[in-house]
Amino acid sequence: MAIVPQSHIRNFSIIAHIDHGKSTLADRIIQECGAVSDREMSAQVMDTMDIEKERGITIKAQSVRLDYVKDGEAYVLNLIDTPGHVDFSYEVSRSLASSEGALLIVDAAQGVEAQTIANVYIAIENNLELLPVVNKIDLPAADPDRVLSELENAIGIDATEHCLVSAKTGQGVKALIDTLIERIPSPKGDENASAKALIYDSWFDNYLGALALVRVFEGSLKKGQMAKIMGAKREHQILDLMYPHPLAPTKTTEIKTGEIGIVVLGLKTVDALQVGDTITDAKNPTSEAIHGFEPAKPFVFAGIYPIETDKFEDLRDALNKLKLNDSSLSFEPESSMALGSGFRTGFLGMLHMEVVKERLEREFDLDLIATAPTVVYEVLQTNGEKIEIQNPSELPEPQKIDTIFEPYVKATILTPQEFVGNLIKLLSERRGVQIKMDYLNETRVLLEYDIPMNEIVMDFYDKLKSTTKGYASFDYEPIGFRPGKLVKLDIKVAGDVVDALSIIVPEEKARTRGLAFVNQLKELIPRQLFEVAIQASIGNTVIARSNVKSMGKNVTAKCYGGDITRKRKLLEKQKAGKKRMKSIGKVEVPQEAFMAVLKLDS
């Protein structure tokens, strides 16, 4: 690797709304720099996880160090590709804290979307140089001028200096690199100071142990040096250093001021490598740690339970291992009468929840049930005590409750104006209060609403998409707690309350929700040997009921003579299928039932 001075280093993140082409643009930049051979190249090469490749979305930010020559001079480009989905904006914040600039990508056909705006604000908070990049100019529907004017109107950024590219064809990519070198400032740290490096990501490698991805702000880290992790107050020797690369990180002996790199300390756990912590020299530590990050704050909680009750310890193990890869994950043991022992798990959103559950099942070979996600409530009790509730079944008796406070978010929605009517209807059904309605131009409207978070964890996103033919985009941020008229809805199956099915709902919607829930469950619970009564109740009042009739016949009445094995194998297969259901008392409840509440029309 060439030795380059700080003045020739550029650290930048690529930010955008979901699917606007960040990872594809990263591909082109990587190729332009010759960092991955054509033979090894694949689409979205920075998306290394299977689940990212399958879904075509980025979940984890990824860094790469690139070499580039401009006007005969060698430059080092440290590129961070970030996720666009709102659930993963924690990844964006951390990436931007280690960059001097950001490429703000906007899809030339779609224009500014909700996460475009949200990400710009994170960049502005971090004092970053923003370079507007209009991508997908190869599309027939591309309209760069409209997009640029939206950028100026919606966010008020100056878009006179911008780049037009197609990440698909590579058009404009070289000019983009040249421009970013001009525009984005170089790092400015004191090279002779004691080492000061920010841990902006960490993960676990089966061979190398816990790894820290750092940005060095002052001084340098050297192989063999005794390093101190300031917050954790631990000292370890640096066993190895590497420059990040999606396919093949390269070893180095020193990471200098302004650079990024991977630090190998040989640790068995990542406890000591919390993101946001500062690494310095053990003998001559820097006086002040870098101001780190707020830990990720989970918005939604759900119980995660193994279907086979004896897999609880396996699940604990799996969660601990996954946390090494996903610092935003939080969990605590809990137990449910219906589901046994499991974990109350906090997520950054619904997609995050889906991804975590899928990774746990796939990477650790577990069969899991997730209960319906819920937000956190604050309950002021009549005795003056305030408690936090992450699980509806924890709600105190009604007579002990003074006020329930529910979390609100500020929702930002961008939509073509023809759908404004539909959206206003949807948002008011969801108890939203309009704060703002701005026309970005004649055709695009920005809506801002205060809305209870409870109303958006359920099926809101799907509804939003279906009511706007997929054109609206949506972002939200928490804005604190407000009192609400809320009640707990319990579900009884065969006479017993199934705690894992309880939900907290606005009083005025309790009856319709209860009915819909009972009907939904009736469809989902298959006929069994016994009639199964399903009831929804608030306190002791039953508000809806239904029955799953008992099964009359289940048999194959065929002649099979002596080939009894064949019949046995068929039954064994069916039995294995039944084992994937959860037995609650005498009733077998399929996994989907626990998520049924998500599909309720409110």
Added chain:
Amino acid sequence: MLLYLHIPYCDSKCHYCSFNSYTHKHNTQNKYMQSICIQLQYELERFKPSHGDIKTVFIGGGTPSTIDPSYYQDFFSIIKPYIDPNAEITAEANPNSATTLWMKGMKALGVNRLSFGVQSFDDAKLHNLGRAHDKIQAINAIKNAHAIGFEHISLDLIYNAKDDTKELFCKDIDIAFSLPIDHISTYELTIEDGTKFTDKDRQTNDSLAFFIAEEITKRGFEHYEISNFGRYQSKHNKGYWELKNYIGIGAGAVGFLNDTRLYPLMDIDGYIANPLDIKEERLGSQEILTEKIFLGLRSSIGIAKSLLNKSIRNKADFLVKEEKLTQTDTHYYNPNFFLSDEIALYLMP
């Protein structure tokens, strides 16, 4: 001990049928009947029956009535020493090929029970099923069998073919009971891979199953297994459900000895060439228990309590409480055979 002989020949292939039988291989019959004797000798060594041990013989198919009685002679001579003098000896017969001559020949060899594949007495339905006979042929064949002196006569019916109705079954059952039979098997149409039939050719109508069972029992036949009713109950069938040892002779004819299931080759030519090429499957105690549970639930045999561990006993007792099972001091019984799979799934470990 039971003995089953498989005859893998048919005159034509019915649209629903996936049984191991061939319509264009009749020229191999001579060799086939020699091969079964080779296998039979071998199995007698393996099963070591003593005198009179073989309590039932069942000749099934395919269509046993496609083969001339003379071809069965060697088979009967070989088993003679081991056969109980009161043995139940059944042959399946199709109405179109069970001629008076054939039936007389079989009777002379010792066959005392005939099971006719009737399927229906409705000509349109017979046509749809691809059967090679009509209602009249079926009625006549059964009457002839009686006249010739067969003690026990059974017939098979198929239900829940597309458009089957209660009316149709009222007629079929009336005709059946006007004939000299002492047993009926009713099978629900199952769509099998590799047949002409698809899901479009069947219907799901659970109430028809209950209706048929009621109509037949009303006329005095006991419902002793999901598909079987009789004034006389087939000992051979019951033997399977009690997991007795059975010798299986012929292409694809499964055998069972203690804990091992035996599988000769399915393919006729393969079997003729290598009648002793027999695959074995050893069953674990768990698998045998599962089989005893579901077989007991499908029939009036029931489940012996002594077989069950505590946890299964508890579940069974719960089902007794819920009136899904009945019990005696020693056994659990299933009062509704049509639920037997569901109950088996509930009890199975």
